[in-house]
Amino acid sequence: MGEGVPREELLRSRYGFTVTFSKPSVLYRERPAGRGEGFESYTMPKPCWAVVGLVMEPGEKGSGIHFQSVVKEGDLPRRYQHHVETSVYQTLKQGIYGYEVTDARVTLTYGECHHVHTHPLDFFVATPVAVLRALTDSGSQLLEPYVRLTLSAGGEYLGRVLGGITAMRGEFDTPLIRSGQFLLEAVVPVADSMEYPIRFRSLTSGKGTISQSFYDYLPCRPGFEARLPRRGVDPLDRAKWILYVRNAFGNEQDR
Numbered sequence: 001m002g003e004g005v006p007r008e009e010l011l012r013s014r015y016g017f018t019v020t021f022s023k024p025s026v027l028y029r030e031r032p033a034g035r036g037e038g039f040e041s042y043t044m045p046k047p048c049w050a051v052v053g054l055v056m057e058p059g060e061k062g063s064g065i066h067f068q069s070v071v072k073e074g075d076l077p078r079r080y081q082h083h084v085e086t087s088v089y090q091t092l093k094q095g096i097y098g099y100e101v102t103d104a105r106v107t108l109t110y111g112e113c114h115h116v117h118t119h120p121l122d123f124f125v126a127t128p129v130a131v132l133r134a135l136t137d138s139g140s141q142l143l144e145p146y147v148r149l150t151l152s153a154g155g156e157y158l159g160r161v162l163g164g165i166t167a168m169r170g171e172f173d174t175p176l177i178r179s180g181q182f183l184l185e186a187v188v189p190v191a192d193s194m195e196y197p198i199r200f201r202s203l204t205s206g207k208g209t210i211s212q213s214f215y216d217y218l219p220c221r222p223g224f225e226a227r228l229p230r231r232g233v234d235p236l237d238r239a240k241w242i243l244y245v246r247n248a249f250g251n252e253q254d255r
Contacts, residue, residue, distance in 0.1 A: 026191045028226050029143040029217050030095035031103045032058045036138025039110070042126040042242070043117075050122035052084060053110030056134035059103040065092055069108040076111030080123050084108055087127035091235065096132065096140040098228030102217070106131070125245045128235035136236070142226060143217040145190045150183075151200065153208030158182045160203060168192040169221070187215050 011017040038054045059066055067085045085108075092101040113122075149170075151161060155177055161184065165172050170188030177183075188196070200210050220226075233244040 024194055026144065026226070028097070028099045028145075028220070028228075030097055030099050030101045030135075030140045031143060032056050032101075032135060033139035033141040034058070036134040036136065038130040038132070038134030038137060040126040040129040040133065041112075042122060042129075043114075047117045048119055048122045048125070049112070049114035049117040050080075050126040051110065051112035052108070052123065052126045052130040054088075054127075054130045054134045055107045055109050056131070056138050057105045057107075058138075059105045061103055063103050063105075065089060065102065066105045067108070068105070069111075071108050071111045076113060079120075080113055080118075081108060081111065083121070083123040084111065084127050087124050088131055091128040091131040092135075094228075094230060096135055097142060097226060098230050099142070099226075101135065101140070102143075104135075106134070125242060129238055129241065132234075132236050142220040142224065144220045146187050146215040146218055147190055147193065147212045148215040149186045149188060149193070149196075150211045151186070151208065152181060152183045152210075153200075153204040155180050155182050157204050157208065158184075161200070164196070164199065164203075168196065189218075 008019055008021065011019055034057075036056045038052075038056065040050075040052050042048055042050045042052075065088070067088050069081050069085070071081060073081075088106050092104065092106075095101040149165075153161065158175060158177075161182075162172065162175075165186045165188060168188045169192055170186050172184055172186035175182045175184040197210050197212070200208055233241050235241045
């Protein structure tokens with residue numbers, strides 16, 4: 001089999017793999033838009049007892065997730081505070097829109113346990129609910145990935161190239177023109193530019209050169225929304241979440 005054979009058939013015949021290809025998708029990210037608070041009191045049905053209060057705020061750009069606790073160990077033992085911290089990082093792998101959350105400061109402001117009823121894993125039930133309530137309260141800002149393009153071609157193509165970059169919501173530096181050739185650097189959103197290398201080569205009849213590299217995650221334009229289907233049960237569906245996690249814990253204990 002050679003050129004023109006569908007990729008799915010080629011992989012199946014050569015390697016025995018059954019695969020399907022879909023169009024590429026954009027992986028956005030989320031960050032808190034402001035300050036938000038979240039609280040969850042998980043005390044029923046017993047035996048259980050975990051109470052969590054959190055504050056979430058935007059962090060410095062590029063800082064990732066930062067967790068801290070202002071709760072004294074006498075009020076909540078350190079082992080349970082560690083459970084809260086671990087659960088915060090796990091939960092923020094999926095934000096309100098289903099994308100990973102970044103650049104957030106999370107502060108544990110309140111915690112409560114019970115010397116009889118608290119199960120060692122109760123804080124893994126309560127914390128995700130409090131975290132997503134805090135993110136909902138703060139508002140979740142979508143960020144989209146941008147790439148940096150470096151383009152070079154004959155000067156006669158420059159006008160159409162600049163027009164194309166503008167149409168992709170891109171920004172560009174002043175082009176450098178030398179010996180009838182232009183050199184241009186631009187920053188464009190991935191969502192609008194996935195097919196651009198093909199268009200650029202067609203525009204320049206294959207005589208232009210283009211390279212690209214990841215640039216940054218920047219806020220999406222106002223009014224834009226995107227959602228990624230949630231993997232697993234949504235902690236904000238509290239009743240379903242509690243039932244799901246309790247069953248999961250029970251199955252682990254039965255092993």
